[in-house]
Amino acid sequence: MSELKQILGNKQNIEHFREAVRKGKVSHAYIIDGPEGIGKKTFAGYIAAALLCEKGIEEGPCMTCPSCVKADTHNHPDIIWVEHEKPTVLSIDEIRRQVIDTVDIIPFYGPFKIYIIKDAQLLNDNGQNALLKTLEEPPEYALFFLLTDNCDKLLDTVRSRCIKLRIEPLPKEVIIRELEKEGAEKALVEENAGISKGNLGLAKRLTDDEEKAALKNETIKALKNMSNLDALEIFQFSADLEREDGAEVLSYMRMWYRDVAMVKNQAGSGRLYFEKEKAVLKRQADQITPEGLGRIFDAIAEAGIRLDTFVKCEAVFEALFLKIREELRN
Ligand SMILES: [Zn+2]
Numbered sequence: 001m002s003e004l005k006q007i008l009g010n011k012q013n014i015e016h017f018r019e020a021v022r023k024g025k026v027s028h029a030y031i032i033d034g035p036e037g038i039g040k041k042t043f044a045g046y047i048a049a050a051l052l053c054e055k056g057i058e059e060g061p062c063m064t065c066p067s068c069v070k071a072d073t074h075n076h077p078d079i080i081w082v083e084h085e086k087p088t089v090l091s092i093d094e095i096r097r098q099v100i101d102t103v104d105i106i107p108f109y110g111p112f113k114i115y116i117i118k119d120a121q122l123l124n125d126n127g128q129n130a131l132l133k134t135l136e137e138p139p140e141y142a143l144f145f146l147l148t149d150n151c152d153k154l155l156d157t158v159r160s161r162c163i164k165l166r167i168e169p170l171p172k173e174v175i176i177r178e179l180e181k182e183g184a185e186k187a188l189v190e191e192n193a194g195i196s197k198g199n200l201g202l203a204k205r206l207t208d209d210e211e212k213a214a215l216k217n218e219t220i221k222a223l224k225n226m227s228n229l230d231a232l233e234i235f236q237f238s239a240d241l242e243r244e245d246g247a248e249v250l251s252y253m254r255m256w257y258r259d260v261a262m263v264k265n266q267a268g269s270g271r272l273y274f275e276k277e278k279a280v281l282k283r284q285a286d287q288i289t290p291e292g293l294g295r296i297f298d299a300i301a302e303a304g305i306r307l308d309t310f311v312k313c314e315a316v317f318e319a320l321f322l323k324i325r326e327e328l329r330n
Pocket of ligand 1: 053054060063065068
């Protein structure tokens with residue numbers, strides 16, 4: 001009974017399905033959109049269970065009926081979690097085998113047969129076109145949840161067949177409460193809750209996952225010492241970075257300089273991402289002009305664009321750090 005109970009927030013999205021059931025107008029396909037860790041799988045599992053709950057969706061999922069018990073342990077034959085073997089690919093064969101070839105088999109128990117397709121953005125155009133045929137003429141009982149962290153990667157033709165729901169970020173207090181349950185230190189809880197911007201999965205990983213925490217700490221350490229970093233230290237930091245971590249480092253940098261800007265405008269009290277670094281933020285705010293700060297934000301934005309191209313991650317960060325260091329030293 002553990003996983004289903006963990007649904008937090010998303011009242012509007014839940015109400016969307018209740019209303020659809022009341023009106024007898026449940027659509028066949030939904031895009032469930034939101035960044036990694038925000039709770040797309042939890043939400044899809046919750047709605048699937050609620051739609052199949054023997055007590056109906058108004059009360060469901062009740063957690064106790066046989067349908068809910070099966071749903072909660074991922075053993076419900078009418079809820080199909082579509083898996084992919086390789087981390088970066090959802091192949092057309094996987095879609096054929098798990099979806100297209102089985103969709104004509106009528107549901108075992110309830111009124112719906114629900115396919116939850118994780119990482120739908122990993123499906124290439126051929127795969128999406130194969131799925132599209134099923135989305136265009138689905139059996140009456142079929143329901144598809146396409147989970148994605150990047151809706152733009154889906155073809156227009158696929159998107160136009162689906163209702164798009166965005167998973168809502170959770171309020172900061174809820175994240176704090178959840179992290180406190182795990183016994184993390186208060187200042188860290190505050191900081192990670194802020195950084196996560198309502199993404200509980202991310203907040204938990206920042207708190208529990210050593211690699212994730214190390215990346216954050218290394219980045220903050222570099223940002224704190226920016227004006228004193230020598231070329232070798234910049235080179236080392238950049239060389240150690242994996243390409244997939246680049247976007248995360250940039251997001252810390254955006255938050256850091258946003259804090260510097262807040263402190264500079266004396267607007268930051270109690271609302272900083274990095275509250276416990278306030279003294280350093282203040283020093284940097286005094287060091288830098290508003291124009292310089294503007295140039296730093298531009299440089300971070302440009303680094304984000306370069307990171308999406310074939311420029312080496314190392315080169316992107318070296319250039320960015322040198323540029324920021326120059327602004328701070330002026
Ligand atoms: Zn139930």
